[in-house]
Amino acid sequence: MEAPPVTMMPVTGGTINMMEYLLQGSVLDQSLESLLHRLRGLCDNMEPETFLDHEMVFLLKGQQASPFVLRARRSMDKSGMPWHLRYLGQPEIGDKNRHALVRNCVDIATSDNLTDFLVEMGFRMDHEFVAKGHVFRKGIMKIMVYKIFRILMPGNTESIEPLSLSYLVELNVVAPAGQDIVSDDMRNFAEQLKPLVHLEKIDPKRLM
Amino acid sequence: REEKQLELTLEALISQVADLKNSLVSFIYKLENEYDRLTWPSVLDSFALLSGQLNTLNKVLKHEKTPLLRNQVIIPLVLSPDRDEEIMRQTEGRVPVFSHEVVPDHLRTKPDPEVEEQEKQLITDAARISPDAAQKQIQSLNKMCSNLLEKISKEERESESGGLRQNKQTFNPADTNALVAAVAFGKGLSNRRPPGSGASVQSGQPGAGAIIAGASGMQQVPMTGAPAQQQPMLAGVQMAPAGQPGKMPSGIKTNIKSASMHPYQR
Structure with a gap:
């Protein structure tokens, strides 16, 4: 595995210059079943898939004003799966012609000593959470409906409590840079989930 | 060229019919084996699928490139009372022999004689009615x-608005x-950090140089407010305590605002 760049330059070149297109929304617990039913109807015909993941967010403080962030994720319910290391760039809202939030993204599968490696490099863990939910696919689109759990005791993923009475709903597509056309498909799909869920491009900066 | 066209059409028809058959099979299976936990929406889903497939089949039949199938003649060349494995396989065990007994049923293009008789009866009945009387009947129908339509749509509207009121909030x-x-x-x-600590807020923003100005201001707030809790944690990690006293006032404002706006923040 290559060392993560400490610069704030975007990762470019080759096949790794991928962008994530993202729409987000939420659904209340009591409406979850209706949403899942609708998704089962809309999405590719596949076995219903659930996941239970533990995500840890690591920071590396450099000379820059803001730290470098990496996300390490592991599956808690399926053994033998690789860990997932993810870099996410600064999200761009863009104009009205683009219907989804866009950010740079790099995804790598790693071995299970990832956290040790990151700590050795000088990263420190900032926060962690447990995500439990359902995943659907339609073509290259991925739809995740999941609950976020706060971890009460650091490192103990057994003692958790839900963050809210809603499930987070994310519709995303990972595509090479510049393929804004995929956001049209995403918008069309999001339209089909209304009025159950309103998927929007939400600028996280607004929520800081 | 025509033959090719016909072949293509047949292929399309066969695949459509196969799709339809598969859907029917799975629907029947559902009805027979899962009737105790079958939900109405799932039955509707199956119906929707079937009706969609029938529509596609109709579209193929009505397509302008489809040659007139009624002009095609099928003649049985060989009838045999012996068991035919090939036909057995193709019909999935439904027709074991291609004999004089089954061929009239499978290749007929006309309805049963009784049905034909009934149809004739209906046509003569219809011809007997005077145009005036027919017009009246049409009008009353x-x-x-x-x-009826009005009643149904009214009912629909009412139940819909009721439903909307019921599950008004889904998110x-x-x-x-x-x-x-x-x-x-x-x-x-x-949980480790006191509420509203800017450190976590700032953390998830790689390359947020421009927008961080306000956030690093926020970071100062809990440090002054709760130094005992904050200091040990900072000591253990590599975190440059970037002092920006100039930003403090704005930081305080932001912090108070965000704390009151988010019900789930601890």
């Missing part, structure tokens, strides 16, 4: 239909914001 925008903030920069997730 139309009236009945439109009345909560405040929850959306809280959840997005949690995955984006861990807001409200951490």
